[in-house]
Amino acid sequence: MSLELKNVEKKIGLDTHIYSTNLKLEKNTINILLGSTLAGKTTLMQIMAGLDKPTSGEIWFNNENVTGMKVQKRNVSMVYQQFINYPNFTVYDNIASPLKITGVSSDETKQRVGKVAELLKLSGMLNKKPNELSGGQQQRTALARALVKDSDLILLDEPLANLDFKLREELREELPKLFENRDCIVVYATTEPSEALLLGGNTATLQEGKIIQYGKTLDTYNKPNSLVSAQVFSDPPMNIAKIKKLGDQCSFLQNDIQWKTKLNIKDGEYKVGIRPHNITTYKEGNNTLEIKGKVLISEISGSESLIHFTNGNLNWVSLSNGIFQKNVGDEMNLYMNTDEFVYFDQNERLVSNG
Amino acid sequence: MNKTVNQKAWFFVIPVFVLVAFNAIIPLMTVVNYAFQETFGNNVFMWEGTRWFKQIMLSERFHASLGRQFLFTFIILFIQIPLGIAIALTMPKEGIGVPVCLVLMSMPLLIPWNVVGAMWNIFALPDIGFLGHSLNALGFDYNFTQQIGDAWFTTILMDVWHWTSLVVLLSYAGLRSIQPAYYQAAEIDGASRWAIFTKIELPKMKKVLTIAILLRFMDSFMIYTEPFVLTGGGPGNATAFLSIDLVKMALGQFDLGPAAAMSLIYFFIVLLVCWVFYTLMMRNEEKS
Numbered sequence: 001m002s003l004e005l006k007n008v009e010k011k012i013g014l015d016t017h018i019y020s021t022n023l024k025l026e027k028n029t030i031n032i033l034l035g036s037t038l039a040g041k042t043t044l045m046q047i048m049a050g051l052d053k054p055t056s057g058e059i060w061f062n063n064e065n066v067t068g069m070k071v072q073k074r075n076v077s078m079v080y081q082q083f084i085n086y087p088n089f090t091v092y093d094n095i096a097s098p099l100k101i102t103g104v105s106s107d108e109t110k111q112r113v114g115k116v117a118e119l120l121k122l123s124g125m126l127n128k129k130p131n132e133l134s135g136g137q138q139q140r141t142a143l144a145r146a147l148v149k150d151s152d153l154i155l156l157d158e159p160l161a162n163l164d165f166k167l168r169e170e171l172r173e174e175l176p177k178l179f180e181n182r183d184c185i186v187v188y189a190t191t192e193p194s195e196a197l198l199l200g201g202n203t204a205t206l207q208e209g210k211i212i213q214y215g216k217t218l219d220t221y222n223k224p225n226s227l228v229s230a231q232v233f234s235d236p237p238m239n240i241a242k243i244k245k246l247g248d249q250c251s252f253l254q255n256d257i258q259w260k261t262k263l264n265i266k267d268g269e270y271k272v273g274i275r276p277h278n279i280t281t282y283k284e285g286n287n288t289l290e291i292k293g294k295v296l297i298s299e300i301s302g303s304e305s306l307i308h309f310t311n312g313n314l315n316w317v318s319l320s321n322g323i324f325q326k327n328v329g330d331e332m333n334l335y336m337n338t339d340e341f342v343y344f345d346q347n348e349r350l351v352s353n354g
Numbered sequence: 355m356n357k358t359v360n361q362k363a364w365f366f367v368i369p370v371f372v373l374v375a376f377n378a379i380i381p382l383m384t385v386v387n388y389a390f391q392e393t394f395g396n397n398v399f400m401w402e403g404t405r406w407f408k409q410i411m412l413s414e415r416f417h418a419s420l421g422r423q424f425l426f427t428f429i430i431l432f433i434q435i436p437l438g439i440a441i442a443l444t445m446p447k448e449g450i451g452v453p454v455c456l457v458l459m460s461m462p463l464l465i466p467w468n469v470v471g472a473m474w475n476i477f478a479l480p481d482i483g484f485l486g487h488s489l490n491a492l493g494f495d496y497n498f499t500q501q502i503g504d505a506w507f508t509t510i511l512m513d514v515w516h517w518t519s520l521v522v523l524l525s526y527a528g529l530r531s532i533q534p535a536y537y538q539a540a541e542i543d544g545a546s547r548w549a550i551f552t553k554i555e556l557p558k559m560k561k562v563l564t565i566a567i568l569l570r571f572m573d574s575f576m577i578y579t580e581p582f583v584l585t586g587g588g589p590g591n592a593t594a595f596l597s598i599d600l601v602k603m604a605l606g607q608f609d610l611g612p613a614a615a616m617s618l619i620y621f622f623i624v625l626l627v628c629w630v631f632y633t634l635m636m637r638n639e640e641k642s
Contacts, residue, residue, distance in 0.1 A: 051538050072544040080535040087557040101544045 001027035001062055003048060003153060003185050008057035010043055010209075017043045019210045020057065025185050030176070030201030032217065033189040035232055040209040041189035045155045048187060049076045061152070074153070077146035081158040083138035085130040091117075091141050092126040098149040116148045119178065136167035147178060154179070156188045160195070172198060193235045197221065205232040227348035230273050236306065236317050238342075239274040254312035259289050259338050265351055273342040279318035281307070285337040291316075293334050298326040309334070388614035406615035416616060418591065419599040420623075426506075426595060427574045430513050434570060435563070437514070438521025443551075445526055456526075459519045467516075471583025474512040478584075498585065502592040505585050509593055512580060517573065521566045528562035529555060564635045568628055575624055596620055 003025040010018035018040050025031050033041040046052035047059065050071040058067045066074060077098065085094045092113060099109045117123050120140040130138050139159060146154055160168045176199055179186050188199060196203045196217055203221070204214040205228075212229040213220050224230035230238050242253040246267050251258040253269070278284075279291070293309030293316065300306070305324040309316050309332070318334055326332065343351045389406055391399040410416050445455045465473075480486035480497045485508075489496040498508040532555065540550045556563075578597040581587065587594035587602070594602070600620065604613035 046538075049542070051541065071538075071541050076542060078539065078542055080539070082533055082535050084533070084535045084539045086553050089553070098543050 004060040006058045008054045011055045017209050030186045030199050032196040032203040034196050034203050035206030039206040050074045075151050076153040077151040078155040079142050079146045079159045081161045085141050090127050094141050095144045095148050116144045120144045154186045193233050205229045225350050227344045236276050239316050243270050243272050271344045276317040276319035278337045278340040279334050280320040281324050283335045285339050287338045288335040289338050291334050295326045295330040385614045388610045393610045406611040410616045419596050423596040430574050434518045434521050438518050439525045441522045442525035459522050462516050462519050467579035468583050470516050471580040475584050478508045500589050505593050509581050524562050524566040528559035532558045
């Protein structure tokens, strides 16, 4: 089982929504489409499902060309950001609806709905109507509807975006379990890098209708092929600074901080990307670099502290574990883990990990 | 928590109270005053108790006009609601067609009621009106000023022309508020067009349709101007709906007592039907 997009392109009027895209998704994988709003995640999913036709290019499923085939004939299911259920059906009827249309026997329907309801903790509310449920339960019902019918392709379009924080965390932890032992391809769109890391599988980073990079989630995260891909896969955004390399010495252009590198590349100017959590108020790793900063903003979120500071002409973002209360204008020392620096050339392509 | 007591807040309620008193309570109480007394000139009144109410409730004339009124309202609701939904379903959802359709649809609603009556009167005249003349030329024996069936047909046609747009606009708004994802989800399930209509569109339009039915019920139940200009209640009393009959009694015959009693009964019928209908719809809403 595989899903393949071949040179798929989508234009609406003069606007290009999806630039020519090639992508192959294998069976039993979770594939994450990671990108900001309007990156083209939803459009791409609708093309995969057959809800929308590409302007050019082909979609192949199991070595069969399914371009333009109606969605009813494809065995897909989809979960949306909004909680989409039939408003005057009970939870049971909602979950059973895809089975009823395909003519599954009532005994089997009962058994399958029961099983999936249990998996999604809906067993106690099968007789309720959607608007008697909380948002989390409504989305669980929608998920159950998608899971009950053994689709070849399950598409989830930011399913957790409309839930409040606690419910999101709860459901997010359950999601990987739901897709275990299923003979299908899962595609999951999200704007949040942390969600991609939690789900694992493969990740495609998207920006402005282009797939920037596709590969195993951890590889995509650790070895971004370009600055754009690294930016998409970093929240809060990655710090970018221009550097100069001479021999095994590197230094920022805007101050005189220097460090040694094992990089085997030509001398010259480069850009370095540093993820916020690699700049901390404490030393982490073997090769740390001290940087003086003047605090711009300091915010505490959960058990993490986010400190925005200036050094030279640049604004930096640091993310430390633990709670560090800082006042605006405070001078402080922070530490950068040079082992985690990501180097890009002048064209913003990855050169190598330091 | 200690709440501070400050009776001065009542002063803020006074303007609203005065306003409501002038435009609702005082006129209504005047009618109540007439309904229980015999009214002579020079502010001379005599107490009559519930006599006028009994008289109206037992009067065949009232029963007849009430019957006509219910029949008329039932017919126009039965035509306008399904027709309005059907038109709303076929209206374009995007592009230049949307504003064009919306403007065309709202045109009848913008025409003053007596003009609508006058327009249709001339339009339907059997000798010179386009509708009347054409029908007669086609071999139908059509004369709305003399034949009861034709008078009803014309009145209903006029009301459908005038007011279906309101149902269309409300239904269209209801339809537009359904997120596209619902249609996609139904498409993925392989639901038929009819299933999409009954399982998604109708339930989602329920609230807006409740409002549409309530508005159309109230307006049609109190209809006066258009049939007054079109048929004047005729031929005979065939299209004398409640309000036309009421005005005849109050201003034509100057029977102020019975007319006041009749208008109170009229008022309570409208109130009761609206209340029952609304409660039923909203109770279902809570259940689902």
